[in-house]
Amino acid sequence: MEHQIIKFRNIFIISVIGLMMAWSLNSCYSDNEEELYPNPTSCDTTNISYSGTVVSILQNSCYSCHNAVNQQGGIVLDNYNDLQTVINNGSFRGSINHLSGYSPMPQGGEKLSDCNLTLINKWLDDGAFNN
Numbered sequence: 001m002e003h004q005i006i007k008f009r010n011i012f013i014i015s016v017i018g019l020m021m022a023w024s025l026n027s028c029y030s031d032n033e034e035e036l037y038p039n040p041t042s043c044d045t046t047n048i049s050y051s052g053t054v055v056s057i058l059q060n061s062c063y064s065c066h067n068a069v070n071q072q073g074g075i076v077l078d079n080y081n082d083l084q085t086v087i088n089n090g091s092f093r094g095s096i097n098h099l100s101g102y103s104p105m106p107q108g109g110e111k112l113s114d115c116n117l118t119l120i121n122k123w124l125d126d127g128a129f130n131n
Contacts, residue, residue, distance in 0.1 A: 043114070043115035043118050043119065045118060045119065045122050048119055048122050048123045048126070049123070049129075049131040050080060050123065050128070050129065050130050050131050051131065053119050053123065054119070054120060054123050057112070057116045057119065057120060058077055058078070058083075061106050061109075061112055061116070062077045062105070062106065063077065063078050065106070065107070066078065072107075073103070075091075077092075080130045084128070087124065087128050091103075092124075093121070093124055096111075096112055096117065096120060097117060097121070098111055
């Protein structure tokens with residue numbers, strides 16, 4: 001009988017420890033819906049500017065191939081004046097949006113994120129000012 005009591009006690013202790021571990025692991029989990037399911041419409045299109053918005057996108061996605069030193073395709077995007085040239089002939093918008101008839105950019109890479117495309121296209125639609 002004493003053996004059964006010890007066995008029961010051990011099972012009880014193990015069960016309690018198991019429940020405590022399960023509870024502690026569960027309590028560390030954060031169910032933040034915004035982090036789990038980011039809102040695709042959360043792209044902030046207010047206050048878009050060349051210097052504050054567009055330059056950083058171009059630095060991360062374009063400058064390595066299209067700068068004053070490395071002018072792939074004869075295209076320079078690391079300054080506003082040269083960027084204006086490809087904006088004015090339509091190749092900038094056509095390439096970043098992967099439109100038919102244009103070389104899709106970044107070449108050999110993934111298309112810019114929807115948010116980055118939205119930001120650049122809005123800047124272009126608003127006049128592509130050097131602001």
